[in-house]
Amino acid sequence: MREVAAPPGERRLRADLLNARRRSSASLAWRRFGRHRAAQVGLGVVIVFGLLALFASLVAPHSPTEADLSLRLAPASRGHWLGMDQQGRDLLSRIIHGGRTSMLIGLIAVGVAAGIGIPLGAVSGARGGWLGQVLMGLVDVFLSFPAILVAILIVALAGPGLRNAMIAIGISQMPAYARLMRAEVIRLRGETFVEAAEALGLPGWRILVRHILPNAAGPLIIQSTLNLAGAILSAAYLGFLGLGAQPPTPEWGAMLSDGRTYLRTAPHVAIYPGLAVMLVVLGFNLFGDGLRDALDPRATRR
Amino acid sequence: MRRYLTRRVAVAVPTLLAVTVLIFVAMRVVPGDPAVLLAGDFATPETVQALRAKWGLDRSLPVQYGVFFRNLLRGDLGTSIVSDLPVRDEILQRFRVTIILAVCAIAVALVIGFSAGIAGATRPYTAWDYGSMATALVGVSTPIFWSGMLLILVFAVRLGWLPSGGADAWQGYVLPAVSLGFFAAGVIARQTRSAMLDVLRQDYVRTARAKGVRESRVNAHHALRNALIPVATIVGLEFGRMLGGAVLTETVFSLPGLGSFLIVSIAKRDYPVVQGIVLWIALAFVMINVLVDVLYAVLDPRIRYA
Numbered sequence: 237m238r239e240v241a242a243p244p245g246e247r248r249l250r251a252d253l254l255n256a257r258r259r260s261s262a263s264l265a266w267r268r269f270g271r272h273r274a275a276q277v278g279l280g281v282v283i284v285f286g287l288l289a290l291f292a293s294l295v296a297p298h299s300p301t302e303a304d305l306s307l308r309l310a311p312a313s314r315g316h317w318l319g320m321d322q323q324g325r326d327l328l329s330r331i332i333h334g335g336r337t338s339m340l341i342g343l344i345a346v347g348v349a350a351g352i353g354i355p356l357g358a359v360s361g362a363r364g365g366w367l368g369q370v371l372m373g374l375v376d377v378f379l380s381f382p383a384i385l386v387a388i389l390i391v392a393l394a395g396p397g398l399r400n401a402m403i404a405i406g407i408s409q410m411p412a413y414a415r416l417m418r419a420e421v422i423r424l425r426g427e428t429f430v431e432a433a434e435a436l437g438l439p440g441w442r443i444l445v446r447h448i449l450p451n452a453a454g455p456l457i458i459q460s461t462l463n464l465a466g467a468i469l470s471a472a473y474l475g476f477l478g479l480g481a482q483p484p485t486p487e488w489g490a491m492l493s494d495g496r497t498y499l500r501t502a503p504h505v506a507i508y509p510g511l512a513v514m515l516v517v518l519g520f521n522l523f524g525d526g527l528r529d530a531l532d533p534r535a536t537r538r
Numbered sequence: 539m540r541r542y543l544t545r546r547v548a549v550a551v552p553t554l555l556a557v558t559v560l561i562f563v564a565m566r567v568v569p570g571d572p573a574v575l576l577a578g579d580f581a582t583p584e585t586v587q588a589l590r591a592k593w594g595l596d597r598s599l600p601v602q603y604g605v606f607f608r609n610l611l612r613g614d615l616g617t618s619i620v621s622d623l624p625v626r627d628e629i630l631q632r633f634r635v636t637i638i639l640a641v642c643a644i645a646v647a648l649v650i651g652f653s654a655g656i657a658g659a660t661r662p663y664t665a666w667d668y669g670s671m672a673t674a675l676v677g678v679s680t681p682i683f684w685s686g687m688l689l690i691l692v693f694a695v696r697l698g699w700l701p702s703g704g705a706d707a708w709q710g711y712v713l714p715a716v717s718l719g720f721f722a723a724g725v726i727a728r729q730t731r732s733a734m735l736d737v738l739r740q741d742y743v744r745t746a747r748a749k750g751v752r753e754s755r756v757n758a759h760h761a762l763r764n765a766l767i768p769v770a771t772i773v774g775l776e777f778g779r780m781l782g783g784a785v786l787t788e789t790v791f792s793l794p795g796l797g798s799f800l801i802v803s804i805a806k807r808d809y810p811v812v813q814g815i816v817l818w819i820a821l822a823f824v825m826i827n828v829l830v831d832v833l834y835a836v837l838d839p840r841i842r843y844a
Contacts, residue, residue, distance in 0.1 A: 377556045380820045382782025385800075389561075389816070392804040393568045469681060473786055476683050477801065492683065496790070499687060500695050507691075510684030518679035525675075 268530040275526015281519030285512075289336040298326035300333040300486045311504060319504045322494055327505065331512050334486040338516065341402050341471040341480070342464045348406025349463060353413025354456070358444050360414070361421030368418075375414045383408040387470050388477065396479040405470045409463050416459055420452035427451075454531040461527055465520035472513045488513050543832060550824045554817065558610070561816045562603055565809050571595075572619045572807040593619055593809075606813065615817075616810035620803070625814040629796065633818065636795035639718065639787065640780040642711050646719030647726055647776065650677075654723070655730025659765075660757055662735060670727060677724025682783050686717035686790035703791035714791040718783050722776040729772045733765035740764075767838045774830030778823045 269275055288295055298316070304324040312319040318327040356375065360368040378386055390404035391397075421444070424430055433443045474480040475489025483490065488509040495506025573589035574581075590596045594605060609616060615625035654670035661667055693713060694702035704710040737743065738761050746756050785797030792798075796815060803811040 373553065373556070376553050377560060380550075380553050380557055380824050381816075382779050382819070382823060384779075384782040385785065385797075385819065388785060388801070389804070392801065393564055395568070465679070469679075472681050473683070476681075476786065477789065489681075492681075492687070496687060499691055503691050503695075506684075506687050510681055510687065513681050514676070514679050514684065517681075518675060521675060521679050 265530045269526055272526040272529055274522050275529070278519045278522025278524075278526060281515060282523055285335055285516050285519065286339065288332050289339045292333045292336045296326075296329035296332040298329040300330045301325065301484045311502070318508050319502070321491070321505050322498055322502075327508055330486040330491060331488070331509055334488045334491060334509065335512065335516070337398070337481050337485060337487045338468050338471055338513070341398065341405065342467040344402040345405035345409065345467040345471070346460055346463050348403055349409035349467075350413050350456070350460060352406070353410040354417045356410070357414035357417025357419075358421055358448070361418035362425070362440060362444055362448075372414070372418065375411045378407070379411045383411075383466075384470055384473060387474060388479065391474055391479040396474075396482065398481045398485070401471060401474045401480045405467050405474070408470065409467065412459060412463065413456070416455055417452065420455060421448055424448045424451055458524060458528045458531060461520055461524035465517045465524065468513065468520070469517050542835070543828070546828045546831060550828065554820055554824065557820045558607070558813065558817055559603070561813055562606065563599070565807070565812055566599060566602075570807045572809060575807055576619065595809075606810075610817075615814040618803075618808055618811045620806050620808045620811070625810050628799070628811060629814050629818055632794060632796045632799045635793055636781065636784050636788070636797060639711060639714055639784055639793065639795060640777060642715035643718035643780055643783075643787075644722065644773065644777050646715050647722035648773065650719065650723035651726025652730055654727035655769075656734065656757070656762065658727070658731040659734035659738065659761075667731075671731065674724040674727035674731075677720050677722075677727070679724075680720065682717060682721055682786045683790045685720055686714065686787060689713045689717055690790075703793060710791070710793070714787045714793060717790070718780060718787045721783065722780065725776055726769065726772060730765065730769050733768045734761050737761045737765045767834065770833050770837055771830055774826055774833065778826040781819055781823060 292300075302325065304320070306324065307316070307320045308322060308324045310316065310320040310324075316326050316328065318331065321327050321330065353375075356371055360371040360375075381389075387401075387404040387408040390407060391400050394400045394404070425448075430443060430447055433447050438446075471480055471487075472489035472492070475487040475491075476493045478490070478493065480489055481487035491509040492506050492513075495502075495504075495509065498505050571586075571590075573586045573593070573595060577586050577589055587596070594602060597605075606616065613626070615629070617623065618625055618628055621628065651674075654674055658667040658670045690702045690713060693700045700712050701707070701710050702713070743756060743760050746760050747753070751760075781797075784795055785801065787793070788795040788798045789801075796819070800812065800815045800819075803815065
């Protein structure tokens with residue numbers, strides 16, 4: 237059948253419709269996010285903690301390491317809003333600086349996880365065959381163990397410290413990315429635009445990077461936001477076990493662990509750092525939930 | 539079904555083998571020698587050498603692994619370098635504590651998670667819903683050790699109702715189980731709510747209502763039963779994850795479980811014990827996941843595995 241050329245007016249109309257649809261998919265996501273009150277609260281919490289971490293030395297009222305032994309375990313007062321820790325250091329300042337450590341661990345760990353997991357999943361999904369099987373088998377080895385134990389095991393073996401903690405948490409989160417990316421590649425491989433790119437004779441890596449990756453961005457971003465929450469939680473767990481950042485670097489998990497000894501006499505030393513962990517993780521979780529609702533067109537508003 | 543089960547177990551075997559190789563090599567590659575650690579600071583090189591020979595650490599890596607693997611096939615995990623006791627006995631004794639903790643915790647998680655999830659789904663977009671979902675979100679965001687400490691502070695220190703730790707009596711398990719279960723409760727509540735909302739939109743639910751079935755019966759008989767299928771998966775996964783969370787709970791509440799044992803054994807480079815625990819946990823974790831898949835098929839007769 238011969239295609240009849242559409243009159244100019246209709247062509248313009250079609251173009252308008254097309255543009256309208258394109259414009260609305262982004263603005264629709266934005267509007268959906270805008271309706272999501274809880275997600276905005278989450279984003280707000282994340283931004284506040286992010287700014288506090290970024291400008292810690294400007295915002296913190298005192299030094300995080302300077303100790304005044306006469307004020308050991310002192311409760312909250314006018315000069316020290318959250319009281320003092322077991323060495324007479326200002327708890328609020330230590331929490332603000334500790335946020336820096338936690339955020340840093342979280343960001344780098346997620347970077348490590350995505351940096352290993354996404355290529356692994358992409359290759360496995362694109363190539364299939366024995367290579368894909370072997371790569372996924374490798375990922376399954378890490379999945380045969382609770383994630384937090386993978387992280388603990390790696391740091392405990394490699395030696396405690398900030399750097400090892402970041403790498404360990406990253407590796408423990410890597411399987412999630414590999415799995416997700418593999419599923420996305422397999423899903424998108426059958427799409428027409430990928431077939432078109434293949435027909436054009438584009439090299440495989442280019443199709444992966446330029447055509448498949450951008451289309452998988454939504455799920456990957458959602459995964460990363462939720463992983464950030466998990467990474468910060470894991471960082472606190474490692475710190476609590478003495479495997480994360482080492483003293484005198486202020487770190488929430490380690491602060492909690494120190495405060496444990498004084499739970500009976502000075503509970504504030506343990507309560508506030510834990511509250512900080514919970515608030516940040518809550519913020520990222522809320523934000524991630526909202527992002528999922530906004531970016532995932534399949535998800536109906538519930 | 540049986541063929542599916544056989545295949546799942548068969549696939550798990552190479553994974554577990556890879557786990558043993560990985561942990562075996564990793565332990566020996568990192569710095570730290572159990573012989574040096576155990577011999578003490580003033581030991582002569584001869585003493586250290588004798589200790590190394592005693593545990594076969596002077597042999598080559600493949601030979602060491604061969605010995606380990608041969609014993610493993612006989613169900614023998616070796617002898618602890620630190621305590622000189624069979625690793626299997628050491629593990630089983632502590633695994634009892636961990637598994638009691640995990641079972642109690644999952645019970646807590648189920649009760650809280652189901653109640654909150656059902657409350658939310660049956661009255662969506664009301665104060666009930668928002669309240670229970672806010673609780674669930676706090677649950678998944680609260681560090682396990684922090685909730686543990688708050689519980690100790692309130693129920694052990696202030697009120698004095700329950701002990702702050704120890705596995706001597708059942709009371710010692712209450713606070714750890716609540717603390718560990720609260721986290722999973724959040725996940726289960728969210729999953730239950732969304733699964734039930736999905737089901738409540740189905741035609742057969744409308745049919746049931748149309749023919750005059752009471753709302754409580756629709757919820758319990760038609761909606762919940764079908765919503766349970768995806769929830770069962772999550773519950774199984776959460777149970778597996780508790781083996782990891784137990785490490786933290788055991789540390790906070792000073793319970794002599796497998797998790798705290800693992801951490802101590804790594805520090806002392808007790809190779810046989812660490813290998814044993816890692817293999818044991820991986821085995822338990824993988825088996826739980828297989829069971830979850832089987833349960834899925836049992837709960838949902840529509841699913842057929844080739």
